[in-house]
Amino acid sequence: MYTTYTPDALEAQKRVLDPKExxxxxxxxxxxxxxxxxxxxxxxxxxxxxxxxxxxxxxxxxxxxxxxxxxxxxxxxxxxxxxxxxxxxxxxxxxxxxxxxxxxxxxxxxxxxxxxxxxxxxxxEPDYSYHMAVRFTTKSCVGRYNDLLFRVLKKILDNLISDLLCHVIEPSYKCHSVKIPEGDFVHELFIAFQVNPFAPGWKSVCNNSSDCEDATNRNILKARDRIEEFFRSQAYILHHHVNKSIPAMHFVDHSFQVVRIDNCRPGFGKNEGLHTNCASCCVVCSPGTFSPDADVTCQICVSVHTYGAKSCP
Incomplete structure (x- = not known):
């Protein structure tokens, strides 16, 4: 439970409230x-x-x-x-x-x-999800094998984290020709996707509580670590099989990138200016504002007169 004491008087000092009070x-x-x-x-x-x-x-x-x-x-x-x-x-x-x-x-x-x-x-606390990006080499930007690799990779990642009730969403890829320093052009697949902890059945981790971001955030952290280890193992395999032929389509070492994305539940948002003591928290939207989705900003709506509004009447 997070409770802070912040007097408005200039001479007052900030401290945590005593539970006895x-x-x-x-x-x-x-x-x-x-x-x-x-x-x-x-x-x-x-x-x-x-x-x-x-x-x-x-x-x-x-x-x-x-x-x-x-x-x-x-x-x-x-x-x-x-x-x-x-x-x-x-x-x-x-x-x-x-x-x-x-x-x-x-x-x-x-x-x-x-x-x-x-x-x-x-x-x-905000709900965590992760935006991830990787690159794979390919022979050509034309042909069905690129799409096949993309679909197989998504299936592998989903299976890797399914027991955590996390899944891959919004996957996409583009093929580009990349100039190698002092070398020729090569074709690479730029693959991007998000991972979130709300796969079908995710509420079972809540133990009958409707609000369990601790559990879902813990699971998404585990999912992130598993996916990161998966791509790390891909690089390890390539580096330790130098005597074998390298497949035309393979993971590009050091191409894995991951960025955490914070989401607030409807009716909540972040406001660093108003809530300086808890700038990273999702705080209830004040009267005059609302948040209908998982955005981190409460939008202005003059007809809202309550806290935690999810719509603008």
Whole structure:
């Protein structure tokens, strides 16, 4: 669970919230962790910055938003407990605190009230996928063998990662003539594809949780490593069979490239300017914005008045 404390006051210092002051639960046991919470206070911590009275009586701790919601509870000691945090619970929270100071000489009581506003945003880790590219030599850019190699390679890679419930998507290739330094032109296939962890049946890794990016991200990392090892073995075979004839169509050593792509679930997006404490996180789209797909940006929509909008009415 990710919880940060960021006062807006210039003199305030950033720190992590003490769980004794504020508790959040996601409603699932580790390693399940689908929603985090980013809290941003507008003043320094209430319990640490009171004037030092002779006798302090804490009489009221009240969080104003969503008090009628069964997901939110105020304990007798003043803790705010949020269970099964969802996107719609994001927003402005207000803590109103009243206490009395009592003068020892006159026993005169003075009631002091403090109000602390802070923002809470639901967030989640991005879903990982990988864009990969490799090159293979070929005799010609014309002929059916190029397409055959392309289809066989996709099938091999899919079989390699199928037990992880990952698969190859958006595969494509182009054939180009490449000039070799101090040599002739050669023909090469430039093959590109993506690998993601959402093959048919992928939800079975979630253990009945609808949000399990930890599990899917763990699987896609394993899939990346397997594919990388596969192409590394192709280069090894070529280098250690120098006495044998090299096939006309073979992997080009050092041509394997991989780039991670982050995707946010609908209703979430990245905003480094607004959420500097969690720039890489997918944070719930604020009112006035929405995200209908796996993009990482919340789009503007003035008719949206809720958090986590997936469409623009």
């Amino acid at each position: 504020l508790e959040f639960t996601s409603g699932c046991e580790p390693p399940c962790r689908w929603l985090g919470i980013e809290a941003r206070f507008s003043e320094t911590n209430a319990l640490e910055h009171f004037p030092a009275p002779i006798n302090l009586i804490l009489t009221i701790i009240k969080f104003a938003q969503h008090l009628g919601n069964r997901q939110i509870n105020i304990t007798n000691t003043g803790k705010l407990v949020v269970k099964d945090f969802i996107e719609s619970l994001s927003g402005l929270y207000t803590c109103t605190l009243s206490y009395k100071t009592i003068k020892a000489e006159t026993q005169e009581e003075t009631t002091i009230k403090k109000r602390y506003d802070f923002m809470i945003f639901a967030y989640r």
